Amino acid sequence: MTSGEGNPRSVHHSDAGHTSGGGQPGEADPQLIAKVALANRILYDQGVVDGFGHVSVRHDRSPAHFLLARNMAPGLVASEDILTFDLDGNALDAGGRRVYLERFIHSEIYRARPDVQAVVHSHSPSVIPFAATRTPLRPIYHMSGFLGAGSAIFEIRDVAGDTDLLIRDPALGRALASALGTHSAILMRGHGSTVVGTSLEQAVYRAIYAETNARLQSQAVALGEVTYLNEVEAAKAAATNDTQIARAWELWQRAVER
Numbered sequence: 001m002t003s004g005e006g007n008p009r010s011v012h013h014s015d016a017g018h019t020s021g022g023g024q025p026g027e028a029d030p031q032l033i034a035k036v037a038l039a040n041r042i043l044y045d046q047g048v049v050d051g052f053g054h055v056s057v058r059h060d061r062s063p064a065h066f067l068l069a070r071n072m073a074p075g076l077v078a079s080e081d082i083l084t085f086d087l088d089g090n091a092l093d094a095g096g097r098r099v100y101l102e103r104f105i106h107s108e109i110y111r112a113r114p115d116v117q118a119v120v121h122s123h124s125p126s127v128i129p130f131a132a133t134r135t136p137l138r139p140i141y142h143m144s145g146f147l148g149a150g151s152a153i154f155e156i157r158d159v160a161g162d163t164d165l166l167i168r169d170p171a172l173g174r175a176l177a178s179a180l181g182t183h184s185a186i187l188m189r190g191h192g193s194t195v196v197g198t199s200l201e202q203a204v205y206r207a208i209y210a211e212t213n214a215r216l217q218s219q220a221v222a223l224g225e226v227t228y229l230n231e232v233e234a235a236k237a238a239a240t241n242d243t244q245i246a247r248a249w250e251l252w253q254r255a256v257e258r
Ligand code: MN
Pocket: 053, 102, 121, 122, 123, 166, 191, 192
């Protein structure tokens, strides 16, 4: 499956139009394009995304651009499906291909958070009950130390009234990014969640373990009073885990290449 993944593709920037501001970022590293395509398939294989959801990475040659698939199921994404977007959410090279309605989740988080290099948005099921009950995700075990003192929660009704819940314009993206603040994860009431990372691998890791943490936290709450990691424990665990992500990534990659 990887044999065709590393090929540079002529489709990039071959189409006129759709460009707004920020200039041309140049060709992204083909290995990064292949890796974000792989991240899509990993997130599907690991049960974080289904027919919906998306993952992006900041462009390696321009902090004002990012790479995100065209509008399609994440489990089917290949390198040739990866498009380049600017921070207004415009695709530079869509060439008539449909783009995700919710690309503004990515564009506005990259604009607000220079430290963020990758973003995962999903509707992973175990997380949904938390925002619905205004309950933050909290780290129940060391694997989710990245949750720190707890996730952020976004109530779209507070900023936009009654909507279809989707982050379908830049203003909604800005509101979401504002609510995210410095957190690593934000729960979106009635919708899903978004996690960020300082690398693609870290964002994927966090998306997978946010889902697992949610399932375990629900189970623990049903049993009784829960002792969560405190902020110091969470920070220490997160720092350790960040040195170990490559081990999990190798396994996840192997699983989708079987
Ligand atoms: Mn969504």
